[in-house]
Structure formats: structure tokens, C-alpha cells
Amino acid sequence: MGLPSRPSGAPSGIETVLYEFVDAYDRAYDAAAAAVDLSVAQACVLGSLNSSRGMGSLAEEFGCDASNITQIARRLEGLGLAVRELDPADRRARKIARTAAGDAVVQRFEEAFAYARAAAARLTDVEQAQLAALLRKAMGGQLPQ
Amino acid sequence: MGLPSRPSGAPSGIETVLYEFVDAYDRAYDAAAAAVDLSVAQACVLGSLNSSRGMGSLAEEFGCDASNITQIARRLEGLGLAVRELDPADRRARKIARTAAGDAVVQRFEEAFAYARAAAARLTDVEQAQLAALLRKAMGGQLPQ
DNA sequence: TATTGTTATACTCTATAACTATA
DNA sequence: TATAGTTATAGAGTATAACAATA
Numbered sequence: 001m002g003l004p005s006r007p008s009g010a011p012s013g014i015e016t017v018l019y020e021f022v023d024a025y026d027r028a029y030d031a032a033a034a035a036v037d038l039s040v041a042q043a044c045v046l047g048s049l050n051s052s053r054g055m056g057s058l059a060e061e062f063g064c065d066a067s068n069i070t071q072i073a074r075r076l077e078g079l080g081l082a083v084r085e086l087d088p089a090d091r092r093a094r095k096i097a098r099t100a101a102g103d104a105v106v107q108r109f110e111e112a113f114a115y116a117r118a119a120a121a122r123l124t125d126v127e128q129a130q131l132a133a134l135l136r137k138a139m140g141g142q143l144p145q
Numbered sequence: 146m147g148l149p150s151r152p153s154g155a156p157s158g159i160e161t162v163l164y165e166f167v168d169a170y171d172r173a174y175d176a177a178a179a180a181v182d183l184s185v186a187q188a189c190v191l192g193s194l195n196s197s198r199g200m201g202s203l204a205e206e207f208g209c210d211a212s213n214i215t216q217i218a219r220r221l222e223g224l225g226l227a228v229r230e231l232d233p234a235d236r237r238a239r240k241i242a243r244t245a246a247g248d249a250v251v252q253r254f255e256e257a258f259a260y261a262r263a264a265a266a267r268l269t270d271v272e273q274a275q276l277a278a279l280l281r282k283a284m285g286g287q288l289p290q
Numbered sequence: 291t292a293t294t295g296t297t298a299t300a301c302t303c304t305a306t307a308a309c310t311a312t313a
Numbered sequence: 314t315a316t317a318g319t320t321a322t323a324g325a326g327t328a329t330a331a332c333a334a335t336a
Contacts, residue, residue: 201317
């Protein structure tokens with residue numbers, strides 16, 4: 001289990017609710033990763049391999065050092081969940097892709113990570129749209145990609 | 146920097162927005178901890194020391210093993226941000242509390258962690274109340290403590 | 291010379307198991 | 314015997330620095 005993101009003080013009102021939601025989301029994510037015997041970092045990277053990609057793009061996506069991705073990729077490869085292959089177009093580069101076993105683990109993870117799905121299910125369609133609009137505005141208006 | 150909680154696939158609609166918000170919140174938390182030269186775990190624990198507490202209650206709060214708290218507490222103590230003292234009432238127990246230096250670091254952290262504050266500031270009072278109500282309902286109705 | 295990725299290293303987080311001291 | 318906390322240990326995440334191979 002990982003320590004959740006947690007505000008130090010006890011912010012009142014809306015800030016407390018935002019924190020509670022993030023905390024619950026993160027805990028559910030941790031638990032889902034544990035349910036498929038992966039660390040959070042491994043689950044994050046494995047989940048991002050929807051198509052074969054370079055190591056550098058993963059480091060950029062996660063905002064971490066490339067050497068970090070190297071280590072996580074090696075462990076995923078050791079588990080048989082991903083493979084690294086040379087890129088014939090640029091022989092400095094390597095591409096990493098999920099194996100069939102990796103696909104299966106991701107599917108199990110998705111089933112285990114019920115949090116966002118369950119949260120949405122407690123709201124009506126209209127409420128979901130309201131919540132999405134409010135969160136987008138709170139985030140500064142930028143749309144998710 | 147830590148890897149954010151990230152859904153593996155690309156859930157559509159409300160689930161994507163929920164993820165984007167959690168991701169942005171977590172990244173901002175990581176950055177604020179780094180800004181005061183603490184790890185996320187250290188910032189979490191230090192922030193929870195609003196009053197002197199036993200080690201066991203911290204482990205329970207964070208859902209982690211007690212030995213984990215021992216290590217983090219030792220590092221916080223080494224940094225001069227917290228102190229552990231024997232509990233005269235039960236001499237097996239120790240209480241940990243922030244020092245004045247720890248208080249100052251927490252204050253700097255709060256200033257650096259502007260995410261929830263900024264998010265709230267983008268909404269009107271009515272919108273904040275709507276967002277809080279929707280998130281509470283999405284979480285299953287349990288109120289934050 | 292610049293870029294992609296790896297290796298070597300060190301520190302932190304985390305859990306398990308074994309331990310000390312106290313209740 | 315049970316409880317609070319620590320120590321020992323091992324595996325994983327993470328960054329920095331140095332490196333190899335290729336562009």
C-alpha cells in the first residue's frame with residue numbers, strides 16, 4: 001500500500017471533499033494494482049502500452065527519468081507482460097509493447113479498479129455532465145485530451 | 146516525481162475527467178513536497194502531526210505497516226522536523242510531534258500546494274456547493290470526517 | 291556533437307519477520 | 314500472553330551521473 005496524497009492541514013469545505021475523493025481514488029487504484037500483483041508504477045506503465053511505444057515517450061508521459069522507465073520495463077518484461085524490441089527505423093531506440101499475458105492482466109486490472117465506474121454509476125446522466133463541467137472549470141478549463 | 150495514479154485504458158466521459166482531476170491533484174502534491182525537499186510520504190506524515198500522536202495511529206491512518214512509520218519518523222527526526230518522546234502513561238509507547246521547524250515546513254508546503262485552493266477559486270460559491278454535493282454522492286454519500 | 295536508452299549507484303518507500311520492552 | 318514500537322532485511326521506485334550505440 002502506498003501513502004495517499006493527503007493535505008497536511010484540515011482544509012475546510014470544498015477542499016476537504018476534493019481531498020477525500022482523490023484519496024479514495026488513489027487507494028482504490030493501489031488496491032487494484034495489488035489485486036493483480038503489480039506495483040502502482042508497473043500498473044501505470046503497463047496500462048499505457050496500448051500501442052508499441054518508445055521508452056522516452058513513457059518517461060515524458062510520467063514526468064520521470066528515463067532510467068526509471070528502463071527499470072520498470074525490465075520488470076514487466078521479466079514478468080512476461082511486455083517485450084522490448086529494437087526499432088529498425090532508428091537503431092538507438094527501443095519500442096515496448098504488451099504481450100498477450102500483459103493484455104490479460106490489464107483487463108483484470110480494469111475489472112478490479114471499479115472506483116471511477118462505481119462513482120459514475122451513483123450519479124444520473126445529468127449529474128455526471130454537471131460534475132464533469134464543474135471539474136473542468138475547476139481545473140482551469142482545459143479539456144482532457 | 147512519482148508516477149501518478151493513472152487508469153490503464155482510456156475511459157470515456159466522466160471517468161476521464163475524474164482521472165484528469167486526480168492526476169493533476171497528485172502531481173501538484175508531489176511538486177509541493179519536492180518544493181520543500183520532502184518525499185511525498187514525509188510530507189504526508191509531517192502534515193498529520195497537528196498534535197502529538199502515537200506511531201500506531203499513524204500506521205492505521207495511512208494503511209501501512211508500523212515499521213514503515215518508524216522509518217519515516219526517523220528521517221523526519223533526522224531533519225529536525227519532528228521529535229519522538231516516550232509516553233509516561235505507557236512506557237511501551239512513543240509519541241511523535243512536530244518541532245517549530247516542522248511547523249514552518251508545513252506552512253511552506255501549504256503555500257506551495259495551491260492546487261485545491263486554486264481549483265476552488267475558479268468556482269463560485271454556488272458551484273463549489275454543487276461540486277461538493279456531487280462528489281459526496283459519487284463517493285457513496287459518506288461525509289468527510 | 292546530439293540523442294536514445296542502459297548501467298551503476300545511492301537513497302527512500304514498503305512489507306515481513308524477528309526482536310525488545312512494557313503491560 | 315498481548316501490545317507498541319523497533320531493527321534487520323529485501324525488493325521496488327526514483328534520480329543523478331557515466332556510459333554505449335547510433336544518428
